[in-house]
Amino acid sequence: MDVNAKAQFGDYQNEIYFDGLFGVLPALPLSPSDLEERGQAALAPSVRSYVAGGAGDETTQRANTAAFERYGLVPRMMVGAARRDLTVDLFGLTLPSPLLLAPVGVIGLCAQDGHGDLATARAAARTGVPMIASTLSVDPMEDVAAGFGDTPGFFQLYTPTDRALAESLVHRAEAAGFKAIVVTLDTWITGWRPRDLATGNFPQLRGHCLANYTSDPVFRARLANPPEADPRAAVLEWTQVFGNPLTWDDLPWLRSITELPIVLKGICHPEDVRRAKDGGADAVYCSNHGGRQANGGLPALAALPGVVEAADGLPVLFDSGVRTGADVVKALALGATAVAVGRPYAYGLALGGTDGIVHVLRSILAEADLIMAVDGYPTIADLRAEGALRRL
Numbered sequence: 003m004d005v006n007a008k009a010q011f012g013d014y015q016n017e018i019y020f021d022g023l024f025g026v027l028p029a030l031p032l033s034p035s036d037l038e039e040r041g042q043a044a045l046a047p048s049v050r051s052y053v054a055g056g057a058g059d060e061t062t063q064r065a066n067t068a069a070f071e072r073y074g075l076v077p078r079m080m081v082g083a084a085r086r087d088l089t090v091d092l093f094g095l096t097l098p099s100p101l102l103l104a105p106v107g108v109i110g111l112c113a114q115d116g117h118g119d120l121a122t123a124r125a126a127a128r129t130g131v132p133m134i135a136s137t138l139s140v141d142p143m144e145d146v147a148a149g150f151g152d153t154p155g156f157f158q159l160y161t162p163t164d165r166a167l168a169e170s171l172v173h174r175a176e177a178a179g180f181k182a183i184v185v186t187l188d189t190w191i192t193g194w195r196p197r198d199l200a201t202g203n204f205p206q207l208r209g210h211c212l213a214n215y216t217s218d219p220v221f222r223a224r225l226a227n228p229p230e231a232d233p234r235a236a237v238l239e240w241t242q243v244f245g246n247p248l249t250w251d252d253l254p255w256l257r258s259i260t261e262l263p264i265v266l267k268g269i270c271h272p273e274d275v276r277r278a279k280d281g282g283a284d285a286v287y288c289s290n291h292g293g294r295q296a297n298g299g300l301p302a303l304a305a306l307p308g309v310v311e312a313a314d315g316l317p318v319l320f321d322s323g324v325r326t327g328a329d330v331v332k333a334l335a336l337g338a339t340a341v342a343v344g345r346p347y348a349y350g351l352a353l354g355g356t357d358g359i360v361h362v363l364r365s366i367l368a369e370a371d372l373i374m375a376v377d378g379y380p381t382i383a384d385l386r387a388e389g390a391l392r393r394l
């Protein structure tokens with residue numbers, strides 16, 4: 003077999019080195035800390051604190067990233083891992099890699115032109131990395147989905163208190179071509195976020211990122227005047243419908259409103275995995291919302307092994323603290339089916355628009371691929387072999 007026949011993710015470094023031969027240095031950051039620092043500086047202060055900040059004193063947020071340092075891959079030699087296979091099967095789709103774009107509700111505001119949802123969709127189209135589009139977006143989901151190209155997209159649902167509105171959002175997502183519904187369970191109420199509280203800043207209350215509501219016929223029917231005529235009343239109405247503290251008794255209803263795969267996001271306890279499975283969920287999504295919702299919790303990575311075990315073959319999506327290709331490899335080795343990136347792509351977007359997101363995703367994938375090459379794990383299944391990953 004010609005090992006050079008098909009591009010691999012690690013080839014991204016060749017592009018960068020070859021550019022260097024001609025004196026062209028990368029304009030975008032290569033290290034996670036540089037990305038974070040420069041990306042935050044490129045955001046407006048109110049968006050910066052909303053994106054970078056988390057719950058409480060942010061101990062859980064920091065623990066999410068630090069947790070990866072407790073694991074290490076054990077290198078294997080003479081494997082000849084000249085080609086790596088990072089493809090993943092999810093909901094009957096074959097994805098080119100295990101990477102996903104986590105739903106980020108203010109991603110629209112992270113773009114310099116204020117249309118970051120559309121920029122993210124274009125990045126998904128260019129990379130094959132599916133976007134999980136948030137309910138909270140600057141542009142309506144139909145416009146976002148129109149940018150996906152051949153890459154599948156998933157819709158993240160914040161389940162409104164009004165069931166008719168929830169059904170309308172889900173049916174619009176189906177019609178727009180989304181391939182799964184990701185129901186976020188941990189954010190029916192906003193966690194205690196000192197950075198945002200200190201500036202009295204909550205973007206949605208200022209009317210941002212509500213396009214999926216203001217474009218929805220069920221939501222509009224709840225208003226005395228169209229949102230264009232009375233935006234303040236629309237925001238007030240939004241506060242009434244936004245957060246629904248779902249219980250397991252709601253799952254049969256959720257299951258009944260769509261044929262699309264349902265993913266439950268925010269699951270960290272094995273017993274919740276079993277209930278999700280019993281209730282007909284098609285996947286669980288192990289996450290603590292990047293430490294934005296409840297401080298004082300364990301890092302999400304600490305919950306992953308228990309979730310994977312209880313899932314017993316049900317796909318497990320994972321996020322919270324993923325910053326590098328090494329992090330992706332470790333989450334896969336612990337059994338995650340797919341791994342989502344959150345804050346890093348918001349910083350890439352702030353710095354370089356669609357190109358910035360593409361760069362962040364390609365960098366993470368290149369590193370993951372090269373680690374699998376160097377350490378002799380050519381497939382994701384190999385990463386899960388006994389003894390591949392050690393806990394320090």
Ligand code: FNR
Nearest residue numbers: 053104105106107136186291292322323324344345
């Ligand atoms: C989020 N997250 C999120 N999750 C979700 O289900 N719907 C949403 O609208 C949002 N919005 C959102 C905004 C911002 C600014 C951030 C940073 C995150 C959570 C997101 O999907 C994911 O769980 C975290 O981003 C993972 O943490 P890290 O890796 O980004 O630190």
